[in-house]
Amino acid sequence: MTNAEKLKNLLELEIIPDLEAAIDDLFSSIDKAKMASIAQKEDLEEMREMRTECFAIVEELGRDELESDEIDELLAELMDVKTED
Helix, strand or coil: CCHHHHHHHHHHHHHHHHHHHHHHHHHHHHHHHCCCCHHHHHHHHHHHHHHHHHHHHHHHHHCCCCCHHHHHHHHHHHHHHHHHC
């Protein structure tokens, strides 16, 4: 499996679903409180931006627009983030 395939799988099977679950959890918390705090709004915006970036990377991978060094760097960064959790 190439690093491009590993990166795509990591994004599609782990990172994006984790972000979507976190967004759903935050929406649930906001709904229960009937109001969003400033911190919650900032967290929500940050998670949405991260999700959008992840989808963009998947699209770029599909169009073969990323250089191998970019792929390696992104894969390493995301693996670090994933293992920190």
